[in-house]
Amino acid sequence: MGKVLMKGNEAIGEAAIRAGCLNYFAYPITPQSEVAEYLSRRMPEVGGVFLQGESEVAVGYMLFGAGGAGARVMTTSSSPGISLMSEAISYIAGAEVPAVFVNIMRGGPGLGGILPAQADYFQATKGGGHGDYRLLVMAPASVQEAVEMVMKAFPLAEKYRNPVMILGDGLIGQMMEPVEFPDHLKTAPSNKDAWATSGMATRNSSKRNLVKSLFLDPEDLNNHNLKLKAKYEQMAREEIQYETYNMDSDYKALIVSYGTMSRVCRTAVDIFKAQGLEVGMLRPQTLFPFPLDPIRQAAAKGSCQAIFSIEMSMGQLVEDVERSVQGQRPVHWYGKCGGDVPTPEEVMDAIKDVIV
């Protein structure tokens, strides 16, 4: 199959099917409803399950139940809907069930708006629900990358028995771009016989499985949390992904930006270069685990005067950038979060205010 022109939301739905996820539960919300519309037609064609739940709260638990029974499952939503699902996400992480959540972010807080934003960075990377848990979070910057990340998300969710979140902004869901689908994932969910409630007869076992998150004994709960922590540390060792741009140069400024915002920054870097100012960019593709060391090393380069966190949020990504830079260089923030994507010129102005 060659390249096809597809809307991001529809491509995300198709990517799930090609990743062998034939179980999709969702509730409509702008700007991601096209995923549900697409899969409501597509799932019956491939013998899959499509169900529109009564609320995002219920959808979260449909994923928990179905994922707990060993099925490959996904839902998609947008910011306020993810807030409602966050209860289930905490239980799913606690019970160690693989599941994939896609958040096509809109502006907040509250109803906010329906235009693109990156205001759920904290919610996704620091835990939107209660308790000590983390999601593996990937942030696509194009429709092509959204497809690839969705397809990678299922094996990762199964490897770690942990929810994975694809954090895209409204533009990733709404825009059309050429996309080439990778081959179908052939792997079936692995090791599920050891834990999934698939029915004892199904796995030909006399041992029953429990999917639960309650540990009343304090020592048991502490040990459970240590086990979860060890998984998150393993993610930090094995799953960090990022892309660099113009970082071979003697850049005077380093931009850290992700998703749609990073594409604008890329243009700003090109214009600066044409004008004779070198600016480098590091784009985290995984937001958790976060590329702390690569950013710290990039900031240490002798030519680098300052680091800029450019984000469609009011100072969220910048906290992780500061955590990476560890005070070696000044860290500045620039962002907008009303739904307008900042222009290259606005990004350049923010940098020129500091770098002369």
Place this chain on the structure above:
Amino acid sequence: MGKTFSKPEALSDNHTHYCPGCTHGIIHRLVAEVIDELGIRKRTVGIAPVGCAVLAYNYFTFDFQEAAHGRAPAMATGIKRVRPDLMVFTYQGDGDLASIGMSEIIHAANRGEKFTTIFVNNAVYGMTGGQMAPTTMPGQRTTTSPFGRNVEEVGMPVKMANLLAALETPAYITRQAVIKPRYINKTKKAIKKAFTYQMEGTCFSLVEVVSTCPTNWGITPVDALEWAEKKMLPYYELGEFKTPEQD
């Protein structure tokens, strides 16, 4: 002489954590007997609620998932949709199902999800310490209605079985009790019928079971049985409110 009575295979050897006089033990046993009789233990998945029965999986011997408060019907929906061959049931109390889980149970029933719900109604929140539930009787004292349930302020108790029976989608909806042996026998028949409808892929089924909570009612187990008979049964009438054959 052969063995004439034994513990169902679907029940474990664990001692339960339930209070003296609690009726959960009876209902667990009825569910286990039905599962044994239908020979479905190895393809059954139970969903434990939040409430006194959160640890129900310790007393059964098949796959179980543990839900959040009220969300068991959504989890059962997820399992049954991806694995229609499994037998799935939720076991929920009245705070769980009739208060925080009202939305999930109504929509699961209305979609006609083909799982079974055992709904234990003892007119009070048990595990959290005897607070008022949507099912608490008028005038009933609880830890959050110390002067008795004031229906002027909080309305009348919710009759879940009646409410669900008003839905158009075919279903099996019944209210039974476990406060006398003859009621217990009828409850078992209802549970068996509910699981059988599920096996046949016929419909959603809910068995509401009028039960007691001597600890949180602050009376003896014997008095609790009498209180349930006198106070609850006139309001929570027993019977089959909806059968798929009617539709």
